[in-house]
Amino acid sequence: MNDHYLKKLDRVTAILTQLQSRPLVRAQDLAEKFEVSIRTIYRDVKTLENAGIPILGEAGSGYSLMDGYKLPPIMFTKEEVLSFITAEKLMQRYSHQSLGSHYQTAMEKVRSVLKNSDKNLIQTVEKQVDIFNYHAPTTDSIKNIIPTILESIAEKTQLSIEYKSIDSKVSNRMIEAVGVFLEFNYWYIMAFCTLRKDFRQFRVDRILQVAKTHNPFSQEYGGINDYRRNSKNEVTKVKLLVEKKIMNHLANAKKYYGLIEEVETDEGMLLTFETEWIKDGFPRWLITFADYAVILEPEILKVRLRDLINDISERYKDIQTKRL
Known part of the structure; x- marks a missing residue:
């Protein structure tokens, strides 16, 4: 052949x-x-x-x-069997706790249909693969919260939630969930909030109560990334000239902080951002590599970074004086 x-x-x-x-x-x-x-x-x-x-x-x-048509069990290749090991390890480290047990039982079913040689292969290799996660896992007071959210998305029914904000204020919301996402070790719901008449994201570990309702919603929502990108908050354009040698260290964070363009020049990498966090989040991130970067614009960022550096310097002077 x-x-x-x-x-x-x-x-x-x-x-x-x-x-x-x-x-x-x-x-x-x-x-x-x-x-x-x-x-x-x-x-x-x-x-x-x-x-x-x-x-x-x-x-x-x-x-x-055709509905009802059954085929013999699928045979997996050796490469597919080995990929299960990495998938299991990733789920153990990064999966939300409400999904972990369900995934484990699903994997047990997959293992049950493997050939004995493939089962032995997994048993031999699985102790040689590990995933190191340096973030403490978040804890939730509600069992099966993510499956509940996903069911509401599939069934297109509203969710009733009791939510505690970052300043500990508790409110009751009726939401239409668009999707869930993991970001910086926290799980979030992206949803249309009927109270605010707009899209909001809710951190899952701050949800105190959740319940599926019988209220259907007919609105067809797009993909979750469409709503995460289309923020209505005011954005500020930032231009940085960054030394090439540290670009690998910014690989993940630069997109999170609003990177829209990256151009290589003789002097370094010219990075352009659009950020909503010009007063706090962005300058605090920038300070971690400020000795390798030059702020080209805006002036407000230069002032804010200078103020942060001065505050840090004064704090350590005060600490040193007290020790003496």
Whole structure:
């Protein structure tokens, strides 16, 4: 069997896996995934149909397997089996506590269908992989809170929550959840708040009570990142000239603090930001690498950074004086 037919066999098998795992699969998505033309996908689907697989749908609308059709258990490759180990370790360290036990039982079911040789492979390697997390996990008073939120999104029903703000004020809100996300070791809900008539994000560990209601909502919301990017708060443009040697240390944080452009110059990296935190958050982050950066604009940031440095210097002078 030549290389062309081996690739086709692998692709057709992978398409069948996609059909088993999703209610509807578009030819365009499959073409992008396998980096082939849509016409090739049409031929692959026809190959499956000729093999007796009952596929519903047609080109242009999407494909699905006939309801109730069952296939033998999927066989995993060695590489896929080894990937489970890393996935488990990541879930143990970074998963929200309300999801961890559910993921563990799901993985036990996956392990139950593995060949004995694959089970032995996992047992041999799993102690050789670990994930080190230097942040203390957050704790919640509500069991299964994230599954409850996700159920409300799937069912399109409003949630009633009791929420404690950062200044310890407690309020009752009715929200329409758009999604959840993890950021800097905290889980958040992005939701439409019916009280504020606007989108808000709520930190999950500050939710004191949560309940699904019978109130449906019909609004079709976009992806969660659409709402995280489209802030209505006032933003300030910042330009920094940063030495190239420290750019790797800013890899994750620079986007969080509003990076919109990055240009390499002879003098260093010219970084442009749009930030909502010009008075506090941004200058406090900048101070961690200020000896490698020059503020080009705005003037307000230069003044704020100078004030912060002076405050820190005065504090340590006072401490030193008291010790003497």
